[in-house]
Amino acid sequence: MSESRARQVDLQLDGDGFLKTMSSWTRSMAVEVAERNGIGPLTDDHWKVIAFVRSSYQTYRTGPPVVKIARHTGLSAAQICRLFPCGVVKGAYRLAGLPRPAGCA
Numbered sequence: 001m002s003e004s005r006a007r008q009v010d011l012q013l014d015g016d017g018f019l020k021t022m023s024s025w026t027r028s029m030a031v032e033v034a035e036r037n038g039i040g041p042l043t044d045d046h047w048k049v050i051a052f053v054r055s056s057y058q059t060y061r062t063g064p065p066v067v068k069i070a071r072h073t074g075l076s077a078a079q080i081c082r083l084f085p086c087g088v089v090k091g092a093y094r095l096a097g098l099p100r101p102a103g104c105a
Helices: 003-012 027-036 043-059 067-074 077-083 089-095
Strands: none
Touching: 027 077, 027 089, 043 067, 043 077, 043 089, 067 077, 077 089
């Protein structure tokens, strides 16, 4: 990733690495955030989770729990945890452009 691309993402992320404005999310932004967090390369399974997390948030205004992600995507909780080893919130939620959940350390 080039320095200019990294700086561009830095301008869009808060101090915890979450997107400041969900509406500015792009797939390329998700790829950059994944690289910065040691996730990837992003596979179809990653994108399946990211798409569901975004859709669920847009409907319910909260990120879905891993059990709901698993049920919807057909992936097991263990598979999801392997896809996002830093956790669903710091992995899938960040890559999906969701805001940092309240009370999340």
